Amino acid sequence: MNTERPPLLMLPGLLCDHAAWATAAAALPQYDCRVPAWGRLDTLDAMADHVLASTTEPRFALAGHSMGGRVALEVVRRAPHRVTHLALLDTGYQALPDGEAAEKERAGRAALLARAREAGMRAMGQVWATGMVHPDQVGTPLFATILDMIERSDPDQFAAQIHALLGRPDATSLLSDVRCPTLVLCARQDTWSPLARHEIMAGLIPQSVLHVVEHSGHMSPMERPQDVADAMRTWLARPMLCATSTGGRRA
Template identity: 60%
Template sequence: MSQTDPFQPAGQPAPSTAPLPALLLLPGLLCDQAVWAAQSVALASLARCVVPDYGMSDSIEAMARLALQAAPAPRFALAGHSMGGRVALEIMRLAPERVERLALLDTGYQPLPDGSAAEHERAQRYALLATARGHGMRAMGEAWALGMVHPTRLADRLPGDVFEEILAMIERKSPDIFAAQIQALLARPDATPVLGGIACPTLVACGRQDTWSPLARHVQMADRIPGARLAVVEESGHMATMERPVAVSGLLADWLAAPGA
């Protein structure tokens, strides 16, 4: 004899007990769970969110392999911000069959340029590392992070604001981790060949005022990925997930709800 659940209204379907899909959120250079904190909360009813730690990994491939180990399911949605976007593209090279959908935010896909541009980037990164070793991670962040946010966010430096949260996140890392991640970025692979083979639903998003990973680069990237959707986050610099959390969470919720490949 069957019994009726007294808490379930007659004629209504029982709530689904299927597990939520998995969402792997990849942080960027010197970032941790804080860079995805708002999205982890906003998307909690839609996906099981996991933010991996790269430890002392000193290559994009090593970071990708660690992230794959941290994935909470055999198949998952994958979003990467900044350096995390490069890690996401490396996952697409290593294990594309595991990725159900892909989001690339404020990131890039090209390798270190040749000639003087490479030397300039190398010198800039090592100068920041010298500051971190000589004066501490927060002092380095005070100089480095100025160009990472929309200019209006620098007018009022108050406890708990976005810029202070970014500095606190940087301060939680060590100069040795910084050195390892610099090495990974200077040896970053060329992901151009990966883009054309991406076959899952893909979102490419960028802050309108991102000067670190400018919008033009994201237009090129979206053009190379079959069927990719390009979205612009208004009034935001490079740290869009923290600067415009509601807008970014909305983009990701729509991306999660879009039909699969």
């Protein structure tokens, strides 16, 4: 590991922990890779503040997967001067929609939480994770690893993170202000955060490169860790520019 490089913060998604990034991080040994834990933090704001408060270095590279990508954008909103590189993986940027779409999302998440409380986290994960991976991964050792990861959380943590996602802010106006080298990565078969959304994101971020990971679902850092690490290595090799020029508060 080259200690002269800024650390690489890898932000996990909903019910994910260090295991979500472990294999991709191992393929990037020259970087100081760190994965924060969300615990029972129940807003994206609180998660972003946690990332900033727990990182003593003045600057860092920032990668976020799924919910972690939304947290990454909130970190950029607060402290653009600290972010040297930004990667957004299988994620989104818009707030909860209005009307029927919002009610459908609330109901779906509430049903999963109810199953977690009644049958346990692993039983809930068996249903939920089936739609998060490529169909070829269901029932494999990797799928069991994902269930193990989900089982390390509890229903209260799940409830807190659902609350955070339902209250997510809209980051559309932030995207055009990002000035650091940015990787927008999406798996071809991601049905949770589809490629079309990432194409829009990449079009709105001036310094962005879009990378598509083939034969993977939403959990691309676990399903295709070498492909993800290769894309991140290329991204991290891009020269540092000034970070973003947003007017967000500094930390």
